[in-house]
Amino acid sequence: MELKINYKKVILYGLVVLIIDMLIGNLLYMNPYVSGVFESYKGHPSIKPIESFGGIGNYITLTMIFGIILFIFLVVLYLVLYNSLPGKGWIKGLSFGIMVGFLKAVPEAFNQFMNINYPVDLIYIQLFNTFFGLILFGLYLDFIFRKTKTIIIINS
Numbered sequence: 653m654e655l656k657i658n659y660k661k662v663i664l665y666g667l668v669v670l671i672i673d674m675l676i677g678n679l680l681y682m683n684p685y686v687s688g689v690f691e692s693y694k695g696h697p698s699i700k701p702i703e704s705f706g707g708i709g710n711y712i713t714l715t716m717i718f719g720i721i722l723f724i725f726l727v728v729l730y731l732v733l734y735n736s737l738p739g740k741g742w743i744k745g746l747s748f749g750i751m752v753g754f755l756k757a758v759p760e761a762f763n764q765f766m767n768i769n770y771p772v773d774l775i776y777i778q779l780f781n782t783f784f785g786l787i788l789f790g791l792y793l794d795f796i797f798r799k800t801k802t803i804i805i806i807n808s
Contacts, residue, residue, distance in 0.1 A: 654806040657731060661802040666727050669793050673723065676788055680781040689773055698769045726752060730793060734803060742794055749790025757782035 680686070693699055705711040730748055737744040737751075761779035764770045797803050 655734060656804040656806055658802050658804075661800055662727065662731070662797075665796050665800050665802055666723075669727075669789075669796055670720065670723050672792055673785070673789050674719070677719075677781075677785055680785055686777055686781070689777060693771050693774060696771060698771070699774075726789070727793065730790075731803070741798065742791060745790040745792070745794025746787065747790070748794070749787035752790065753783040753786040757786060 702708050702711050705714060729752070733748065734744065737747045739747055757779055760782065761775050764775050764778070765772070
């Protein structure tokens with residue numbers, strides 16, 4: 653099985669996926685329940701105030717830059733692993749999302765639990781939101797790339 657990847661479409665539709673990912677990420681972290689939990693820990697000694705980043709503008713800029721870098725890495729990883737991902741169609745996206753979720757969200761949460769005096773409620777929220785967000789990311793990345801014929805499988 654050989655792949656034909658349209659890299660112009662990868663960039664174009666990758667931007668679409670990035671926007672969708674940012675919207676879903678904001679919905680996961682800014683919903684009333686999660687916002688209320690974060691608000692209840694405001695002033696906790698383990699949580700940096702926004703001012704320590706130079707204000708909300710710098711905080712958003714830093715999170716956007718590193719979010720885009722991570723996004724680019726994940727799209728490249730998806731393209732590299734595409735042939736080896738199990739299943740066909742949306743199952744490939746689901747497999748990728750679960751795999752990346754286990755490689756990113758779980759160790760990150762465990763590290764916070766073991767090394768930082770961080771509220772356990774916030775660790776659970778971050779674990780769930782990151783893991784669930786990565787599963788959704790894999791699904792809609794696969795969906796958009798398949799529907800736009802960004803990746804074409806050539807059977808030799």
